[in-house]
């Protein structure tokens with residue numbers, strides 16, 4: 001497997017982490033959260049000799065989906081998103097593109113609506129969808145047990161979590177998602193978040209304690 005990260009600047013503060021996952025045997029490729037800079041994404045996939053199979057969206061926000069229409073037009077690929085965020089793809093209020101003047105409104109259709117526990121295959125690799133609501137009601141994480149890695153979107157960042165003051169957000173749900181669905185993954189799992197650093201030092205007890213007591217201040 002080859003895994004590449006592209007940091008993509010959008011209209012929102014922190015650059016978005018877009019990931020390209022490539023299976024060496026089958027050449028099947030998945031892009032996680034193509035936020036923009038589609039020319040760079042396409043270039044990378046072409047260098048790898050990849051065939052785009054899936055465009056996986058951790059949630060429906062504009063800073064994660066901005067490049068989807070162009071990428072799909074260029075290379076095809078099925079757009080996958082959790083069923084509870086699928087409607088947000090064509091609701092510019094929920095996907096936040098309505099409220100940010102600089103950004104063009106985005107309206108998109110999903111090709112597949114995912115559920116918790118669904119399995120996604122790329123060659124021999126088997127990814128598991130974990131429904132982690134809270135940042136949005138249909139936020140999902142994607143776990144690859146064989147490589148001990150998880151894509152967490154805007155649910156979990158290093159030592160903190162995503163905003164919960166947006167349409168369909170819930171603070172209670174995001175804390176439940178992190179403690180009950182992500183913190184139970186093996187300690188050496190590498191976290192690939194939607195923004196900021198990739199990390200493998202869960203410091204689980206510290207994080208768990210801080211999260212439970214709400215002591216982490218937003219950065």
Ligand SMILES: [Zn+2]
Pocket residue numbers: 059061135154162
């Ligand atoms: Zn978001």
Ligand SMILES: [Zn+2]
Pocket residue numbers: 016061063064154194195
């Ligand atoms: Zn984001």
